[in-house]
Amino acid sequence: MEKKVGIIGAGISGLLAYFPWPDSVTEEFPNQHQVLDYVHSYATHFDLIKHIKFNTKVVGIDFEGSSNQETQSCSIWDGNGEPFSSRGKWKVQVEDTQSYSSKTYQVDFVILCVGRFSDVPNIPEFPPNKGPEAFHGKVIHSMDYAAKDYVSAVEYVKGKRVVVVGLLKSALDIAMECSIANGVENPCTVLYKTAHWNVLDYLPWGLPLGYLYLNRFSELLVHKPGEGFLLSLVATMLSPVRWAFSKFVETGIKRKLPLRKYGMVPNHSFHQEINACLISTVPKNFYDKVEEGSIKLKKSLSFSFCKEGVMVEGDDAPLETDLVILATGFRGDKKLKDILVSQTFKDNMVGSHNAIVPLYRGCIPPRIPQLAVIGFSESLANLYTSEIRCRWLAELLDGTFKLPSIKEMEKEVSKWDAYMKQYCGPYYRRSCIGALHIWYNDQLCKDMGWNPRRKKGLLAELFQPYGPMDYVSP
Ligand SMILES: Cc1cc2nc3c(=O)[nH]c(=O)nc-3n(C[C@H](O)[C@H](O)[C@H](O)COP(=O)(O)OP(=O)(O)OC[C@H]3O[C@@H](n4cnc5c(N)ncnc54)[C@H](O)[C@@H]3O)c2cc1C
Secondary structure (H helix, E strand, O other): OOOOEEEEOOOHHHHOOOOOOOOOOOOOOOOHHHHHHHHHHHHHHOOOHHHOOOOEEEEEEEEEEOOHHHHHHOOEHHHOOOOOOOOEEEEEEEEEOOOOOEEEEEEOEEEEOOOOOOOOEOOOOOOOOOOHHHOOOEEEEHHHHHOOOHHHHHHHHOOOOEEEEOOOHHHHHHHHHHHHHHOOOOOEEEEEOOOOOOEOOOOHHHOOOHHHHOOHHHHHOOOOOOOOHHHHHHHHHOHHHHHHHHHHHHHHHHHHOOOOOOOOOOOOOHHHHHHOOOOOEOOOOHHHHHHHOOEEEEEOOOEEEOOOEEEEOOOOOOEEOOEEEEOOOEOHHHHHHHHEOOHHHHHHHHOOOOOOOOOEOOOEOOOOOOEEEOOOOEOOOHHHHHHHHHHHHHHHHHOOOOOOEHHHHHHHHHHHHHHHHHHOHHHHHHOEOHHHHHHHHHHHHHHHOOOOOOOOOHHHHHHOOOOHHHHOOO
16 A cells, blocks of 8 residues: 655755765865765656645654554564554654645654754753843854845944854854955854864875765774674774874874964864764865954853853953854754654654664664654764665665664663763764764664675775765665
């Protein structure tokens, strides 16, 4: 019998399977226009546009069928381990964002591809009367700034004393644009809590980073979730090499960027940064702008708002400001939670606040039936990660393999939780597979019945970086 699958979100996670890039794109890092063209040509090639309902927001999904108690007491996913079941269907409530009319769809399986870095901003909390309400200027989130086109963004910041809060990709890009718009007359202040190993390029000392972090040898240097005794022993014995790789990259970054001069050398290792998927590319000339004084870097463990601007902890006077842009990230976990109607499923989706979001293989919430998530767990290159996950999920829906018991899935999730806690410090909740992508892909390959060894020859297998082209065909 025909089954209906509802995919919520039409970003890269909601669309992808393997599709070659056009010959015109030769860059290792295509720009936003090239990525957009690629996604367009993908959707056109596979005739997907007719399946996409634009200007439509899913306001809630509710499982109709077996009761919450029944679902929670199952020992295998949805009672039979199958993605499709006669036990229930999802009711998907949608709202037309232009006419505000609503409609309900019924589907057998839901794939949530709602994105982790959009829509729901992470806004810091402030004591009463010390938040944005106390400030006479404007406070926006980086997503509001990003929603403007280039010209209106420049006009918006022009002539204003801007404070950007944060030090990852959005903060770096926005600070750069403000400094270009305002020069040294109205410098842009970047308030940051933690310095990061942001990079200018991916070639420390001229060596591609992939040879240090994206091959099987690099994965031998860390303890992996579910590894056996031998691999654990190898990882322990090779831990000095892991340390040396990290130092090698750190010194390479310090050689290219004046981190010491501006007190921007992080206290944590590059190894932690890459394991937590925190690496951002610094815009070219960013530190030239710091040098000329159109960007000011200011460490601030905490700050609050006052009438004139922001009050940085430890300072005597406020930093006078017209506009504060919070580049403080997103609450992707809240987005996943909010879309579910059932409180039990909301709790199951995000799990405990001191553990990673429980997703088996980064995709399946073990205690929510007939549902998968793509694009929450992240990597250093999400197109690649979503692509292989979409393939894995398609094979699951096709019946190529079955999921293990709920207990087994939860055991697997807790192994990844332990791995994240071991290597990512306070950032363990970021659900990042970046530095263990091959180990992770091996598991997907084995599930699908593919050979996980994708290279020709032992040396290539051990030392050549892995990437999307290695997984083009089974
Ligand atoms: C500043 C910045 C730089 C980044 N740079 C990189 C990079 O260089 N490389 C990289 O791999 N990743 C990067 N990322 C991460 C990037 O967000 C993801 O790689 C990519 O966008 C993920 O695609 P996605 O499809 O999972 O999510 P998204 O692109 O966020 O797409 C999700 C879609 O779902 C829709 N949606 C959400 N909720 C609903 C709903 N309720 N109903 C209907 N539709 C809904 C949204 O409107 C959106 O269209 C960056 C992120 C930021 C913020």
